[in-house]
Amino acid sequence: MTVDSVITLENDVNCLLLEKANYENNNYFLTVVLNQEEEPSEEYAILKEIIEDGETFIEKVTDPNLVMSLLQLFTSDVKKFVDNLPDEI
Secondary structure: OOOOEEEEOOOOOOOEEEEEEEEEEEEEEEEEOOOOOOEEEEEEEEEEEEEEOEEEEEEEEOOOHHHHHHHHHHHHHHHHHHHHHOOOO
């Protein structure tokens, strides 16, 4: 799974992968749910990437403590991008 790609969940919901973070040797993705027009909605989720026997699965992160830790990682990464924006856009 790569950032800026769209994945379809088992319930036929499409999610755009916004950011990736590695935490305790696992990959996590901050995602936004896409609406029927394939536009970003106001719903976000954090997904854990699980690789078993060469297949990739995902699992929604629901543990509040883990969510808070991951949000700090994602926020830190986004801040680095913003800090490195050119002066003139």
